[in-house]
Amino acid sequence: xxxxxxxxxxxxxxxxxxxxxxxxxxxxxxxxxxxxxxxxxxxxxxxxxxxxxxxxxxxxxxxxxxxxxxxxxxxxxxxxxxxxxxxxxxxxxxxxxxxxxxxxxxxxxxxxxxxxxxxxxxxxxxxxxxxxxxxxxxxxxxxxxxxxxxxxxxxxxxxxxxxxxxxxxxxxxxxxxxxxxxxxxxxxxxxxxxxxxxxxxxxxxxxxxxxxxxxxxxxx
Amino acid sequence: xxxxxxxxxxxxxxxxxxxxxxxxxxxxxxxxxxxxxxxxxxxxxxxxxxxxxxxxxxxxxxxxxxxxxxxxxxxxxxxxxxxxxxxxxxxxxxxxxxxxxxxxxxxxxxxxxxxxxxxxxxxxxxxxxxxxxxxxxxxxxxxxxxxxxxxxxxxxxxxxxxxxxxxxxxxxxxxxxxxxxxxxxxxxxxxxxxxxxxxxxxxxxxxxxxxxxxxxxxxxxxxxxxxxxxxxxxxxxxxxxxxxxxxxxxxxxxxxxxxxxxxxxxxxxxxxxxxxxxxxxxxxxx
Amino acid sequence: xxxxxxxxxxxxxxxxxxxxxxxxxxxxxxxxxxxxxxxxxxxxxxxxxxxxxxxxxxxxxxxxxxxxxxxxxxxxxxxxxxxxxxxxxxxxxxxxxxxxxxxxxxxxxxxxxxxxxxxxxxxxxxxxxxxxxxxxxxxxxxxxxxxxxxxxxxxxxxxxxxxxxxxxxxxxxxxxxxxxxxxxxxxxxxxxxxxxxxxxxxxxxxxxxxxxxxxxxxxxxxxxxxxxxxxxxxxxxxxxxxxxxxxxxxxxxxxxxxxxxxxxxxxxxxxxxxxxxxxxxxxxxxxxxxxxxxxxxxxxxxxxxx
Numbered sequence: 001x002x003x004x005x006x007x008x009x010x011x012x013x014x015x016x017x018x019x020x021x022x023x024x025x026x027x028x029x030x031x032x033x034x035x036x037x038x039x040x041x042x043x044x045x046x047x048x049x050x051x052x053x054x055x056x057x058x059x060x061x062x063x064x065x066x067x068x069x070x071x072x073x074x075x076x077x078x079x080x081x082x083x084x085x086x087x088x089x090x091x092x093x094x095x096x097x098x099x100x101x102x103x104x105x106x107x108x109x110x111x112x113x114x115x116x117x118x119x120x121x122x123x124x125x126x127x128x129x130x131x132x133x134x135x136x137x138x139x140x141x142x143x144x145x146x147x148x149x150x151x152x153x154x155x156x157x158x159x160x161x162x163x164x165x166x167x168x169x170x171x172x173x174x175x176x177x178x179x180x181x182x183x184x185x186x187x188x189x190x191x192x193x194x195x196x197x198x199x200x201x202x203x204x205x206x207x208x209x210x211x212x213x214x215x216x217x218x219x220x
Numbered sequence: 221x222x223x224x225x226x227x228x229x230x231x232x233x234x235x236x237x238x239x240x241x242x243x244x245x246x247x248x249x250x251x252x253x254x255x256x257x258x259x260x261x262x263x264x265x266x267x268x269x270x271x272x273x274x275x276x277x278x279x280x281x282x283x284x285x286x287x288x289x290x291x292x293x294x295x296x297x298x299x300x301x302x303x304x305x306x307x308x309x310x311x312x313x314x315x316x317x318x319x320x321x322x323x324x325x326x327x328x329x330x331x332x333x334x335x336x337x338x339x340x341x342x343x344x345x346x347x348x349x350x351x352x353x354x355x356x357x358x359x360x361x362x363x364x365x366x367x368x369x370x371x372x373x374x375x376x377x378x379x380x381x382x383x384x385x386x387x388x389x390x391x392x393x394x395x396x397x398x399x400x401x402x403x404x405x406x407x408x409x410x411x412x413x414x415x416x417x418x419x420x421x422x423x424x425x426x427x428x429x430x431x432x433x434x435x436x437x438x439x440x441x442x443x444x445x446x447x448x449x450x451x452x453x454x455x456x457x458x459x460x461x462x463x464x465x466x467x468x469x470x471x472x473x474x475x476x477x478x479x480x481x482x483x484x485x486x487x488x489x490x491x492x493x494x495x496x497x498x499x500x501x502x503x504x505x506x
Numbered sequence: 507x508x509x510x511x512x513x514x515x516x517x518x519x520x521x522x523x524x525x526x527x528x529x530x531x532x533x534x535x536x537x538x539x540x541x542x543x544x545x546x547x548x549x550x551x552x553x554x555x556x557x558x559x560x561x562x563x564x565x566x567x568x569x570x571x572x573x574x575x576x577x578x579x580x581x582x583x584x585x586x587x588x589x590x591x592x593x594x595x596x597x598x599x600x601x602x603x604x605x606x607x608x609x610x611x612x613x614x615x616x617x618x619x620x621x622x623x624x625x626x627x628x629x630x631x632x633x634x635x636x637x638x639x640x641x642x643x644x645x646x647x648x649x650x651x652x653x654x655x656x657x658x659x660x661x662x663x664x665x666x667x668x669x670x671x672x673x674x675x676x677x678x679x680x681x682x683x684x685x686x687x688x689x690x691x692x693x694x695x696x697x698x699x700x701x702x703x704x705x706x707x708x709x710x711x712x713x714x715x716x717x718x719x720x721x722x723x724x725x726x727x728x729x730x731x732x733x734x735x736x737x738x739x740x741x742x743x744x745x746x747x748x749x750x751x752x753x754x755x756x757x758x759x760x761x762x763x764x765x766x767x768x769x770x771x772x773x774x775x776x777x778x779x780x781x782x783x784x785x786x787x788x789x790x791x792x793x794x795x796x797x798x799x800x801x802x803x804x805x806x807x808x809x810x811x812x
Contacts, residue, residue: 038640038643039639039640039641071243071246072243072247073236073239073240073243075236075240076240076243076244079244079700080243080244080247082696082697082700083244083247083248083251083693083697084247084251086251086692086693086696086697087251087254087255087693089692090255090258090689090690090691090692090693091254091255091258093692094258094259094262094263094266094689095258095262097262097266098262098263098265098266098269099262099265099269101266101269101270101273102273105395109736109739109740109743112691112692112735112739113641113732113735113736113739115692115696115735116696116731116732116734116735117732118644182803183637183638183640183799183803184637184796184797184799184800184803185796186640186796186799187792187793187795187796187799188792188793188796190789190792191785191789191790191791191792191793191796192789194788194789194792195782195784195785195789196784198783198784198785198786198789199784202783202784251693252690252693255689255690255693256689258689259689297570304570304571323571325565325570325571327571348568348569348570349568349569368568370596370598370599372806482594486569489572490569490572493571493572494571494572
C-alpha cells in the first residue's frame with residue numbers, strides 16, 4: 001500500500017479535501033474499497049446512498065479516533081478502531097433503514113459491509129491517530145467526498161449507458177448499452193474510468209511515466 | 221498491508237495488561253451504549269416508514285381515498301392440528317380487537333373468536349400469507365394479496381390488487397433479486413400492467429409468449445402506469461384486442477416472466493378459494 | 507396329539523394374522539419424488555389398498571389448505587404409484603402428501619444433499635462472490651497476480667470462511683435473535699472474524715511454524731475482507747439453518763478460490779501482452795475480470811432441479 005503516512009504538520013483544509021478527491025482518490029488512485037464501487041453503482045441514486053454512508057462513517061470514525069487517541073492503547077489499536085467503525089456503521093445502517101427504506105432495500109448488504117472497507121481503517125491508522133481534530137475532520141471529509149464522487153461518476157456512467165436515464169429520470173429512449181448495467185459491465189466501467197484518470201494525470205505531468213505504473217502497484 | 225505486518229512484540233507488564241483490558245472494555249461498552257441509543261431512536265421510524273410504504277402501495281394500487289378502511293388478514297397454519305387460522309385487524313392497529321377465524325384444512329369452520337390486537341399470535345403458528353381488504357360502507361371495495369413465486373435466481377414477492385369480483389386492478393413486484401436489465405425488468409410498469417383488467421378466469425388460463433409486444437399496447441400500458449389522464453381509456457380500447465392474447469415476456473427474462481405469471485395465477489386462485497370461506501365471517505369487521 | 511396339532515394351527519393362524527395386520531399398518535412411504543413438470547412418483551413399503559384419485563391429497567407447504575387436483579393415478583407395480591397433477595410441480599419446493607387409506611402423511615421435499623449441493627453450486631457459480639456480487643475485490647486484485655499465492659489464499663480463505671460462518675451462525679441463532687439484539691450483528695460478526703483469524707494465527711504459529719511462515723500473511727489479509735463478513739450477514743438475512751449456512755460458506759469459499767485461480771492464470775499471461783499505457787496495471791485487470799464476469803453470467807440459468 002503506497003498511502004503516504006502523514007506524521008508532520010497537516011496541510012490546510014482545502015488541500016486535504018482536494019487530496020482525498022484527486023491525488024489519493026480511494027477508488028481510482030488507491031484502488032481501495034472497490035467492491036461497492038462496482039456492486040451498487042447500477043444507478044446514480046444507489047451510488048449516492050452508499051457514498052453518503054461512507055462519508056459519514058469515515059468522518060465520524062476519524063473524529064472519534066482523534067478525540068480518543070490518548071485512551072487507546074497502541075497494542076490494541078486495530079481492534080479498537082474496528083469496534084469504532086463497526087459502531088458507526090451499525091448506527092448509519094439503522095438510520096438509513098429508518099429514513100431511506102426504499103433505497104436501503106437495494107444496497108443494505110453493502111452498507112453493512114462498509115465495516116470491512118480498507119480505506120476507512122487505513123485513514124484512521126495513517127492520519128486520524130497522528131493528527132489533531134480539525135485536519136482529521138477535513139481529511140475524513142476529503143476521503144469520503146472522493147469516494148462519493150467516484151461512486152457518483154461510475155453510477156452516472158453506468159446508468160446513462162445501461163438504462164438511458166439519470167437518477168431514475170429517463171433521458172434516452174430504450175437501453176443504449178444494456179451491457180453496462182449488467183454485473184460484468186461494472187468491471188469494464190471501472191477499467192475505462194481508471195484508465196481515463198491515468199491518462200489525464202499522465203497528460204498533466206507532461207508525459208512522465210509513473211501514474212499508470214503506480215496504479216498498478218496498488219490493491220492491498 | 222502496512223497495518224498487519226507481524227512484528228515481534230515485547231512482553232507486557234501487568235499494569236499495561238490491565239490498561240489494555242480496560243481500554244477494550246470501555247470501547248465496547250461505549251459502542252454498545254451508542255448502538256442501543258441509535259436503535260431506540262430509529263426503530264420507531266423504521267417501523268413507521270415500512271408501514272407507511274405498505275399502506276401507500278395498497279392505497280395507490282386500489283385507488284382508495286385517504287380515509288378508506290383497510291383490514292389486514294394474516295393467515296397461519298397450526299402445525300400438527302390440520303388447521304388454518306385467519307386473524308383480521310385494521311392495518312397498523314395497536315389496540316382494539318382482532319377477529320380470529322379457524323378452519324380445518326378441508327374448509328370446515330372450527331372456531332371463531334375476538335382477541336385483543338395486543339395479544340400476539342402463538343409462537344407455534346407458522347405464518348402462511350397476508351391479504352388486505354379495503355372496505356367501503358361495510359362491503360369489500362377491493363383486495364390486495366401478497367404472493368410469492370420462484371424466480372430465476374431467488375423468490376419474487378408480489379402484491380396483486382383485485383376488485384371484489386377478482387378482476388386484476390394492479391400488480392407490483394415488491395421484492396426480487398434478479399440482474400438489473402434482465403430479470404429485474406419484470407418490475408417495469410409496462411410488464412406488470414399487462415395483468416390489469418383480466419378476470420380471474422382469464423388469469424387461470426394465461427400463457428406467456430416471447431413475441432415482441434405491439435408498440436401501441438406498450439405505450440398504453442406505460443400511460444396507465446403513469447396515471448396519465450387518457451391512460452385508462454387507451455388501455456380499455458386495446459384490452460379488447462389483447463385480452464385473448466398471452467403475456468408478452470421481457471426480452472432476455474422469459475423464465476422470470478413465466479414465474480411472475482404463475483405467481484399471479486396462484487395468488488388469485490388461492491385467494492378466491494380462501495375468500496369464499498372467509499367472507500361470511502368477516503362481515504362484522506368490515 | 508390332535509389337541510397339540512390344533513394348538514399349533516391356532517398359534518400359526520394367530521401369528522400369520524398378527525403379521526398380516528402388522529404389514530397392513532406398516533404401509534410407509536419409502537420415497538416420494540417430484541418429477542417435472544407435474545408428476546409425483548411414490549414408492550410404498552406394501553401395496554396400497556386404494557389407488558383412486560380421492561385417496562391422495564397433495565398440498566404445497568405454503569398453501570396447506572389448497573389441495574392440488576390429481577388428474578391421474580398410475581400403478582407402476584404393486585408398491586409404486588405415479589400421480590399426475592393438473593398443475594406444474596417444482597422439484598425444489600416443499601409439498602405435503604396425505605393419504606386417506608391407510609391414514610398417512612409424508613413431507614415431499616428434495617433430499618438434503620441435493621439442496622446443499624444446489625446451494626453450493628449457486629454460491630460458487632451463479633452468484634459467484636467476485637464476479638456477480640463484487641465482493642472481496644481488494645484482495646482479489648491484490649492476490650491474483652501469481653498462481654501459487656492464489657491457490658494458498660483460496661484454501662486458507664475457504665477454511666476461515668467455514669469457521670467464521672458457523673461461529674457467527676451459532677451466535678446469531680442462539681444469542682442475538684432470542685435476545686432481540688439484532689442491532690449488534692455487525693459488531694459481533696466482525697468480532698468473530700477478527701477472533702477466529704487471531705486464534706488460527708496463534709494456533710498455526712505454535713503448531714506449524716513452517717506453514718505459518720508461508721500462509722500467515724493471508725490470514726492477516728482476511729480480517730479486512732468483505733467476503734468473509736458477507737457470508738454471515740447473508741445467512742442472517744435469509745435466516746438460514748445450520749446446513750444451509752455451511753453450504754453457503756463452502757460454496758462461497760470455493761467460488762472465491764476458483765475466481766482467484768482463474769484470474770491468476772489469466773494474469774500470468776497478461777504479463778506478456780502489450781497493453782496501452784493508461785490501461786496498464788489495474789485497469790486491464792478490471793477489464794479481464796469483466797470478461798470472466800460475462801462468462802459467469804452463462805451459469806445463471808443453471809438450476810439443479812430444472
